[in-house]
Amino acid sequence: MDAVSNSADTALRARAARVVPGGMWGHLHAAKLPEGYPQFFARGEGAHLWDVDGRRFVDFMCSWGPNLLGHLHPEVEEAAERQRRMGDCLNGPAEVMVELAEQLVAMLPHAAWAMFQKNGTDATTTCLTIARAATGRRKVLVARGAYHGAVPWASPSLLGVTAEDRAHLLHYEFNDIDSLRAAAREAGDDLAGVIVSAFRHDLGRDQEMPTVAFAVAARELCDAAGAALMLDEVRANGRALSAVTGAEWLRDPAARIFVTGSFWCGAVPMAAALATLRVVQRDDVPARIERLGRMLRDGLAEGARRHGLGLRQTGPAQMPMVLFDDDPGARKGEVFCATALRHGVYFHPRHNMFLSAAHTEADIAAALEAAGHGFAAVAAT
Amino acid sequence: MDAVSNSADTALRARAARVVPGGMWGHLHAAKLPEGYPQFFARGEGAHLWDVDGRRFVDFMCSWGPNLLGHLHPEVEEAAERQRRMGDCLNGPAEVMVELAEQLVAMLPHAAWAMFQKNGTDATTTCLTIARAATGRRKVLVARGAYHGAVPWASPSLLGVTAEDRAHLLHYEFNDIDSLRAAAREAGDDLAGVIVSAFRHDLGRDQEMPTVAFAVAARELCDAAGAALMLDEVRANGRALSAVTGAEWLRDPAARIFVTGSFWCGAVPMAAALATLRVVQRDDVPARIERLGRMLRDGLAEGARRHGLGLRQTGPAQMPMVLFDDDPGARKGEVFCATALRHGVYFHPRHNMFLSAAHTEADIAAALEAAGHGFAAVAAT
Numbered sequence: 001m002d003a004v005s006n007s008a009d010t011a012l013r014a015r016a017a018r019v020v021p022g023g024m025w026g027h028l029h030a031a032k033l034p035e036g037y038p039q040f041f042a043r044g045e046g047a048h049l050w051d052v053d054g055r056r057f058v059d060f061m062c063s064w065g066p067n068l069l070g071h072l073h074p075e076v077e078e079a080a081e082r083q084r085r086m087g088d089c090l091n092g093p094a095e096v097m098v099e100l101a102e103q104l105v106a107m108l109p110h111a112a113w114a115m116f117q118k119n120g121t122d123a124t125t126t127c128l129t130i131a132r133a134a135t136g137r138r139k140v141l142v143a144r145g146a147y148h149g150a151v152p153w154a155s156p157s158l159l160g161v162t163a164e165d166r167a168h169l170l171h172y173e174f175n176d177i178d179s180l181r182a183a184a185r186e187a188g189d190d191l192a193g194v195i196v197s198a199f200r201h202d203l204g205r206d207q208e209m210p211t212v213a214f215a216v217a218a219r220e221l222c223d224a225a226g227a228a229l230m231l232d233e234v235r236a237n238g239r240a241l242s243a244v245t246g247a248e249w250l251r252d253p254a255a256r257i258f259v260t261g262s263f264w265c266g267a268v269p270m271a272a273a274l275a276t277l278r279v280v281q282r283d284d285v286p287a288r289i290e291r292l293g294r295m296l297r298d299g300l301a302e303g304a305r306r307h308g309l310g311l312r313q314t315g316p317a318q319m320p321m322v323l324f325d326d327d328p329g330a331r332k333g334e335v336f337c338a339t340a341l342r343h344g345v346y347f348h349p350r351h352n353m354f355l356s357a358a359h360t361e362a363d364i365a366a367a368l369e370a371a372g373h374g375f376a377a378v379a380a381t
Numbered sequence: 382m383d384a385v386s387n388s389a390d391t392a393l394r395a396r397a398a399r400v401v402p403g404g405m406w407g408h409l410h411a412a413k414l415p416e417g418y419p420q421f422f423a424r425g426e427g428a429h430l431w432d433v434d435g436r437r438f439v440d441f442m443c444s445w446g447p448n449l450l451g452h453l454h455p456e457v458e459e460a461a462e463r464q465r466r467m468g469d470c471l472n473g474p475a476e477v478m479v480e481l482a483e484q485l486v487a488m489l490p491h492a493a494w495a496m497f498q499k500n501g502t503d504a505t506t507t508c509l510t511i512a513r514a515a516t517g518r519r520k521v522l523v524a525r526g527a528y529h530g531a532v533p534w535a536s537p538s539l540l541g542v543t544a545e546d547r548a549h550l551l552h553y554e555f556n557d558i559d560s561l562r563a564a565a566r567e568a569g570d571d572l573a574g575v576i577v578s579a580f581r582h583d584l585g586r587d588q589e590m591p592t593v594a595f596a597v598a599a600r601e602l603c604d605a606a607g608a609a610l611m612l613d614e615v616r617a618n619g620r621a622l623s624a625v626t627g628a629e630w631l632r633d634p635a636a637r638i639f640v641t642g643s644f645w646c647g648a649v650p651m652a653a654a655l656a657t658l659r660v661v662q663r664d665d666v667p668a669r670i671e672r673l674g675r676m677l678r679d680g681l682a683e684g685a686r687r688h689g690l691g692l693r694q695t696g697p698a699q700m701p702m703v704l705f706d707d708d709p710g711a712r713k714g715e716v717f718c719a720t721a722l723r724h725g726v727y728f729h730p731r732h733n734m735f736l737s738a739a740h741t742e743a744d745i746a747a748a749l750e751a752a753g754h755g756f757a758a759v760a761a762t
Contacts, residue, residue, distance in 0.1 A: 012479055019482035021494050021632045026641020028473050041475055044468035052476060063470045066643050071468055087425035087452055088620070089444045091727065092409050094422055095433060098393055101400035113402050118499040118621055119642040125532055133541030150641045151506055151532070157639035160514030164545035239469070240499055240621045240644035251402045258538035260407020260531045261500040262447050263621035346472065 008052040009038045026150060027064060027351075034338040034349060044071030046358035049346060057346040058363045058370075060320065062354035065234045068285065069276055070358020076237065076275045083271035094267035100274050104245050107277070111245035115254060117264055120234055121149030123242040124195065126259045128153070130246065131193035131228035133253035138168040139187035141180065141194040145202040148195055148232050156203075168192075174200040175208055177217040184221055193228035194218055199315055204330060204350040206323060207315025237276040239269035285357045286318070292364055293317030293355050299368035307379040321352040324378065335381055336374035343370035389433040390419045407531060408445060408732075415719035415730060425452030427739035430727060438727040439744045439751075441701065443735035446615045449666065450657055451739020457618065460656035464649045475648035481655050485626050488658070492626035496635060498645055501615055502530030504623040505576065507640045509534070511627065512574035512609035514634035519549040520568035522561065522575040526583040529576060529613050537584075549573075555581040556589055558598040565602055574609035575599055580696055585711060585731040587704060588696025618657040620650035666738045667699070673745055674698030674736050680749040688756040702733040705759065716762055717755035724751035 013030075016039070017023045023039070024030065030039035038051035047070050049059045062068070069076060083096060101114040117123050128140055148154040152165035170186050172179040174196070184191055196218060200208035222229040228250060240263070246254060279285065294317045304311035309332075310325030324332040333349030340347050345367045347353060394411075397420070398404045404420070405411065411420035419432035428451050430440045443449070450457060464477060482495040498504050509521055529535040533546035551568055553561040555577070565572055577599060581589035603610040609631060621644070627635060660666065675698045685692035690713075691706030705713040714730030721728050726748045728734060 012476055015483065016479045019479065019486045019494050020496060021627075022636030024474065025496055025636075026639060026645070028641065028646050030473060039473055040479075041471035041473050042467060044471045049468075049471055059472065061472045063472060064643060067470065071471075072466075077465075084458075085453075086423060087430075089448065090422035090425045090430055090452075091440065091442045091444060092411060092420055092422050093405065095393055098397045098400065098421075102396065105400045113400050115401060115406055118644065119503065121503075121642060122500065129533060129536075129541035131541075132543065138543050150639055152510060155510075155639050157637075160510035160512075160634065160638045162513065162519050162549055164548040167545040167548075168543055234643065240647055240650075246402075253541070255403030255406075256538075257541045258407060258531055258536050260409065261502060262445060262615065263499065264407070265409050266621055269621075 009040050012040045012052060034334040034341070036338050036341055037346075046070040046072070047356055047360070047363050055344070057341065057344055058359075058366050059346045060353040060355065060367070061346060061348055061351075062356045064351075065354055066237065067354075067356055068237060069279055070356040073276075073279070073358070075279055076272050079275035080239070080268050080272040083268045086267070088268040089263050089266045093265040094270070096267050096270045096274060097265065100270045103274060103277055104243060107281075108245055110247055112248040113251050113254065114243055114245045115259075116270065117242045117244070117259075118240045118261055119149075120232070120242050121151050121154065122259075122261065123244050124148045124154060124230070124232055125151060126244050126257075127195065127228070127230040127232075128193070129257050129259060130244070130250055130254045131230065133257045134250050135192045135227060137190045137192040137227070139190045140169055140192055141172050141183045141187065142169050143174040143196055143200070144171045145205075146174065146195075146197055146200070147202070148197075175211055175214045177214055180214070180218060180221065184225065191225045191227045193230055194222055195230040195232060198231055198233045201315060201319065201321065201352045204323075206312055207319070207321040207352060209315060237269065237273045239272045240266070241269035241273055279357070283357065288357055289318040289355045289359070290316070292359050292361070293320060295361065295364045296320060296355070296367060299364065300371055303368065303372050303375045307375040309375055309378055315352060318355050319352045320355070322347070332378045332381070336371070336378050339374040339377040340367075340370040343373050345370035347371075347374075390421050393421045393433060415715040415722070417719050417722050418727075427451040427453070428737055428741070428744050436725070438722070438725055439740075439747050440727050441734040441736065441748070442727060442729055442732075443737045445732075446735055447618065448735075448737055449618060450660055451737040454657075454660070454739070456660055457653050457656045461620070461649050461653040464652035467648070469649040470644050470647045474646040475651070477648050477651045477655060478646065481651045484655060484658055485624060488662075489626055491628055493629040494632050494635065495624055495626045496640075497651065498623045498625070498640075499621045499642055500530075501613070501623050502532050502535065503640075503642065504625045505529045505535060505611070505613055506532060507625050507638075508576065508609070508611040508613075509574070510638050510640060511625070511631055511635045512611065514638045515631050516573045516608060518571045518573040518608070520571045521550055521573055522553050522564045522568065523550050524555040524577055524581070525552045526586075527555065527576075527578055527581070528583070529578075556592055556595045558595055561595075561599060561602065565606065572606045572608045574611055575603055576611040576613060579612060579614045582696060582700065582702065582733045585704075587693055588700070588702040588733060590696060618650065618654045620653045621647070622650035622654055660738070664738065669738055670699040670736045670740070671697070673740050673742070674701060676742065676745045677701060677736070677748060680745065681752055684749065684752050684756045688760040690756055690759055696733060699736050700733045701736070703728070713759045713762070717752070717759050720755040720758040721748075721751040724754050726751035728752075728755075
């Protein structure tokens, strides 16, 4: 990495090191990324990011998931701006909250109702609380290695966490029906629910789509036990907003538990979410992203083959997970990503990535060219 | 309440009842307010709110605390808009995060560092995790009746909460040194910290400023035990942002725990917070709000006297808590507030209220006139 070209980032890191513990927190810490990755960003537009040194990148992280249409999407920004001029966080919600809840209930087959929060962690914690309130039971089954939040019951770290914070969690293996049933047997008549991600996307390992048999088994197990099946998913609108939607039998407990936040009625993110959902449906965004994701996947496979490298691409094409064979510690992945970054493309060596509706065929072509340099660098090591 | 003038709110409540459990959640539920209060708001500007039926109110809740300068403050909006055009939630923070952390460290005598979250609950939960990580201990002392968040360890409701969620909390009485020491003795060598609000502002009871002796005792007790003293406070900028600041000895554990959120790097609320702090210092906002708060307090005291009503106004004048003597269930408070609301002023019968820098002497005069009608109604019951 050219130290000079990275000087504004270096200077900001030094300032941050003085006033922010460790310089940054959680999943956003650039120390977990290969050399040369910026910690600080100056600008985002569509599928492109600029760091504070003016380097431009084609972005394949999309704010680590939630940014679905790209930065500064005109229709989303216009809807948000219209709401901002009226008001954001008033003494209660605005009409847009009802519209958004109605929209989610209309779009999601399982949903009879919706509630809104700020963080994904707010949503998962609310789900567990509702499941316990609905059943009067305590045990929740969680897939081993799954990420459902950054509070004591869910955090991937045990530092500062007590045993009691996780006293009522039992673990199963994703896609392993026997392990799910064994965990349910252990919970016995204290089973409140099962939490599961839409597909397996643990850090640093191949993604796994759920088998139909596993999905059916989880549904049947919960129905038989009168327990809640909770699906944790993250792709939204790039503004601070999360949502819990639920079936009819969970409505009353959801109304009776106490969950809230100072900014949970914020109307601007809700207006942005409504505009996002409108665009997503009108433009069939999932199909578009999947098509571009396949283009990227095919190109990466071809590039790896050309360099004689074993590459595993798993899970949905629109959320690429790219891992090299024989790569303990993701060293090859780091060389690959660091090289691609120098050629203007922001990949991640360990975490699943994301495409947005703002990506174009030209962006994919640029990504594949940068990836070509990355594969060459890996082959040369 | 005139049913016709409230028809848009009524219609929205009916729609919300279908798609949101209970129609609304948590502290924002209008069912907890006197008759006639709107659930839905259309607009906010300065110290004024408009409900969806076009009724205008002088607002004394300020988004339940966080809105310090009033809605749509031009300098705050301009700073936020400038940052929005650059980017909000990118793949990492923007420079403004460092500036805001530096500003907090410069302004707050105890602070060596800062971290940012979305909810107050994120901040308090982070504090407990840091305290436990720093000390390797588990027990946290909490004032009986205090509100520190809406997740299982802190929620005012026990529904959906397990005993283990609170296994390591011990309770003391605010301002009661003996009870604090007794709780600390019970924690023994497992004391991680003490959490306390800046003053006592529990729902439905007189506010209480901390005595100097209590503050000193809490500080000394924590220092002697090597435990963390955590102060929970809520007045910010009206955008989704919370902060944890801490002393030097807590920096390393704060860096090592895992806390994060998809939107915690959002740059727009940070730009708004920086602008807010600039205005707060330049215009000596605390002094202004306190002066207007005293004007309101004096006027309310005079009005109550005129009607022969016993009124208790406690805590800081800028966060008014107005309770009637001999008023179980706050029935008098409800009549008072419902009447004031019909005269265009939004008070709260049980919760401490808030003034903002946008309130003017004319707003206070309008509030006192509305309050006069409220006192007359109470006296007539």
